[in-house]
Amino acid sequence: MNFIKxxxxxxxxxxxxxxxxxxxxxxxxxxxxxxxxxxAVATGAELIAHxxxxxxxxxxxDFSNANLSIRAARSGIETMGDADTLKQADAIIQRGQVxxxxxxxxxxxxxxxxxxxxxxxx
Numbered sequence: 392m393n394f395i396k397x398x399x400x401x402x403x404x405x406x407x408x409x410x411x412x413x414x415x416x417x418x419x420x421x422x423x424x425x426x427x428x429x430x431a432v433a434t435g436a437e438l439i440a441h442x443x444x445x446x447x448x449x450x451x452x453d454f455s456n457a458n459l460s461i462r463a464a465r466s467g468i469e470t471m472g473d474a475d476t477l478k479q480a481d482a483i484i485q486r487g488q489v490x491x492x493x494x495x496x497x498x499x500x501x502x503x504x505x506x507x508x509x510x511x512x513x
Contacts, residue, residue, distance in 0.1 A: 442506060442510075445491070450500070454494065484502065
């Protein structure tokens with residue numbers, strides 16, 4: 392009789408833990424779906440502002456914050472659409488981002504300025 396009580400208690404605890412874990416995972420899985428709001432479309436002026444800020448930060452040798460500004464500009468380009476000019480500007484800005492990561496200030500600023508000129512043509 393004692394064995395049956397222990398087995399029943401163990402099974403009930405195991406089932407309650409399994410049910411609680413399943414609910415916790417379901418809530419965690421639902422959270423990103425709710426948080427994933429549609430991105431607002433960036434404007435050319437916002438992109439240019441991010442790139443100009445990155446140029447200033449690169450000039451001050453603040454490469455990590457410059458990289459954040461470049462990332463913001465590149466994510467803004469993704470929200471603007473699929474035009475060939477945007478793809479070309481993204482490639483040029485990416486070249487500037489690589490130069491930023493390697494510490495090549497002149498090369499990076501030149502690429503970002505070229506990207507700004509392309510964005511201004513839109």
